[in-house]
Amino acid sequence: MRNVTTLLRRELNAYFASVLGYLVIMFFLIVMGVTFAVIVSYLNRGPTQLTAMKIMFSMFWVPSLFVVPPITMRLLAEEKRSGSIEMLMTAPVTDFEVVFAKWLGALTLYTLMWALTGLYVLILHYFSQGVAALDLGPVAAGYVGVLVIGQFLIAVGLLTSAMTKSQVMAALMSFALVFLLLIVVNWMTWLFRGEPALRMLGVAVPLDKFFKAVSSFDQMEDFARGLVDMRPLVLYVSGTALVLFLTTRILESRKWR
Amino acid sequence: MQPMIRVENLTKRFAGVTALKNVSFEVKRGEIVGFLGPNGAGKSTTMRILTGFLPATAGRVAVSGVDVFEGSLEVRRHIGYMPENNPLYVDMRVREYLKFRAKLKGVGRADRNDRIDDVLEMCGITDVRHRIIGQLSKGYRQRVGLADALLGEPDLLILDEPTIGLDPVQVRQVRQLIKDLGKQHTILLSTHILSEVEMTCNRVIIIHHGKVLVSSTLANLIKPTIEVEVRGGPRDAVQIALRGVPGVASVRMEAGDDERVRCVLHPKPETDPTEEIFEAVKRNGWKLRELSRSRTSLEDIFVQITREEDEAEEDRRDQRRTMLR
Numbered sequence: 135m136r137n138v139t140t141l142l143r144r145e146l147n148a149y150f151a152s153v154l155g156y157l158v159i160m161f162f163l164i165v166m167g168v169t170f171a172v173i174v175s176y177l178n179r180g181p182t183q184l185t186a187m188k189i190m191f192s193m194f195w196v197p198s199l200f201v202v203p204p205i206t207m208r209l210l211a212e213e214k215r216s217g218s219i220e221m222l223m224t225a226p227v228t229d230f231e232v233v234f235a236k237w238l239g240a241l242t243l244y245t246l247m248w249a250l251t252g253l254y255v256l257i258l259h260y261f262s263q264g265v266a267a268l269d270l271g272p273v274a275a276g277y278v279g280v281l282v283i284g285q286f287l288i289a290v291g292l293l294t295s296a297m298t299k300s301q302v303m304a305a306l307m308s309f310a311l312v313f314l315l316l317i318v319v320n321w322m323t324w325l326f327r328g329e330p331a332l333r334m335l336g337v338a339v340p341l342d343k344f345f346k347a348v349s350s351f352d353q354m355e356d357f358a359r360g361l362v363d364m365r366p367l368v369l370y371v372s373g374t375a376l377v378l379f380l381t382t383r384i385l386e387s388r389k390w391r
Numbered sequence: 392m393q394p395m396i397r398v399e400n401l402t403k404r405f406a407g408v409t410a411l412k413n414v415s416f417e418v419k420r421g422e423i424v425g426f427l428g429p430n431g432a433g434k435s436t437t438m439r440i441l442t443g444f445l446p447a448t449a450g451r452v453a454v455s456g457v458d459v460f461e462g463s464l465e466v467r468r469h470i471g472y473m474p475e476n477n478p479l480y481v482d483m484r485v486r487e488y489l490k491f492r493a494k495l496k497g498v499g500r501a502d503r504n505d506r507i508d509d510v511l512e513m514c515g516i517t518d519v520r521h522r523i524i525g526q527l528s529k530g531y532r533q534r535v536g537l538a539d540a541l542l543g544e545p546d547l548l549i550l551d552e553p554t555i556g557l558d559p560v561q562v563r564q565v566r567q568l569i570k571d572l573g574k575q576h577t578i579l580l581s582t583h584i585l586s587e588v589e590m591t592c593n594r595v596i597i598i599h600h601g602k603v604l605v606s607s608t609l610a611n612l613i614k615p616t617i618e619v620e621v622r623g624g625p626r627d628a629v630q631i632a633l634r635g636v637p638g639v640a641s642v643r644m645e646a647g648d649d650e651r652v653r654c655v656l657h658p659k660p661e662t663d664p665t666e667e668i669f670e671a672v673k674r675n676g677w678k679l680r681e682l683s684r685s686r687t688s689l690e691d692i693f694v695q696i697t698r699e700e701d702e703a704e705e706d707r708r709d710q711r712r713t714m715l716r
Contacts, residue, residue: 140494144480151482217478221539224442224474225495226467388445 206291279357
């Protein structure tokens with residue numbers, strides 16, 4: 135565990151020693167800030183069913199798609215390209231400690247970014263006093279959703295970084311995978327809506343229910359309503375465990391090639 | 392006592408390529424061993440297996456009695472390793488980097504700062520400790536890598552081409568540093584600069600095409616020779632006469648006619664038979680044209696041994712080809 139702390143500190147330093155950390159946070163804050171401004175001016179027009187933070191959380195796919203690849207691409211690909219992986223793996227640390235610390239490093243940056251949007255909650259809270267009290271429950275649940283989906287996608291990004299020496303390749307692969315897991319799965323829920331169950335080998339497979347259950351957009355909607363469902367939590371946490379395990383195996387694969 | 396390194400029948404195959412074939416050698420405690428071989432001979436691969444970065448395909452490798460595969464973490468704690476090309480985190484500052492490495496290597500909080508200051512001093516990089524590694528010259532980076540290898544007070548230092556890319560002054564400094572370190576550590580270093588090995592190492596291991604060709608002390612390998620040129624005696628008579636001189640181990644005749652006989656003598660260890668040779672030539676009434684002592688350089692030996700091996704390899708290949716026909 136002490137090794138993980140040491141490695142984690144190095145990862146965080148690396149983000150802020152280069153422009154990358156600042157650049158990604160800047161991009162995130164511009165996108166979220168503009169979104170927030172648009173939402174607030176829209177809500178000012180008249181009463182609606184929506185709340186500002188609910189719309190904010192429904193934007194979660196933008197940072198997932200455009201922030202996760204740049205913050206994960208470097209993690210292992212650069213170590214492999216520069217050869218520093220050899221220094222790292224010949225120190226008395228295990229492969230899993232390295233993988234875990236790198237995942238934790240990217241997750242910390244991601245969490246930090248979202249934490250900055252807490253400012254919007256404060257602004258809403260301050261200006262909505264006396265008009266309509268801000269309900270903090272759904273806001274907290276929304277943050278849980280953002281983090282639990284984010285931590286899984288970061289693991290996926292780390293996996294692609296372990297597969298190549300090139301940061302560009304890693305970023306492209308993780309972009310494709312995140313696109314598949316979020317956007318394409320969401321399209322599928324539309325495509326299979328109301329479709330009868332598919333019969334395969336004598337078993338009825340209800341594709342509409344399946345895609346609805348794994349679609350992050352639907353899950354995020356629940357979270358933003360204040361509904362913390364155990365099923366997506368279990369899905370994403372065990373998904374992360376699996377992906378981090380795979381990443382460790384890929385890192386070890388130099389040993390059986 | 393356990394040898395520091397024991398390698399037994401080590402074989403390493405990469406997809407389709409055999410990098411090491413049945414390699415066996417030992418390094419005793421306190422030795423400085425030069426690990427030599429042409430490019431692609433398997434030096435770096437052997438070092439990577441020793442440090443646990445790569446596993447062996449077959450064979451046993453132990454560092455002070457601990458198997459490098461089963462006790463990998465334990466072994467890594469006792470090794471200071473400087474890989475080829477010395478990769479470092481170029482975005483970090485020197486002292487910051489060494490602190491990070493010291494923590495990873497489990498240097499206790501109480502000694503950490505002192506230990507870092509010590510290695511900075513030892514490697515002569517105290518002045519640049521606040522500089523960013525990426526902005527340092529190659530020589531300084533090399534010394535940062537060496538400082539890192541020394542951090543955990545390792546029993547064994549494994550240095551893969553520690554002086555590559557340095558200027559002559561820096562080479563001399565690093566060489567001196569290695570020599571000093573050899574007083575307390577066991578060192579296995581690979582290099583292409585053979586004069587360096589002659590100056591720093593007690594023993595050399597030469598590998599070629601993944602096989603150990605030579606594992607011997609320098610004194611045994613670099614034998615002094617005496618060249619003699621005689622006029623007036625028939626070749627056979629000269630050879631017999633010289634072989635009879637006490638202190639001469641062997642006589643090799645070189646091409647020539649009876650008029651001018653040239654030969655190379657190897658003296659027995661710790662003897663100098665030059666005067667006896669002169670006497671023997673005089674007794675026979677021949678004329679002595681040359682009598683000179685010299686030492687074959689390690690370079691000559693290296694080239695000779697690897698070339699012999701290449702020719703042997705070529706012969707084997709030819710034989711196989713004829714057999715197939």
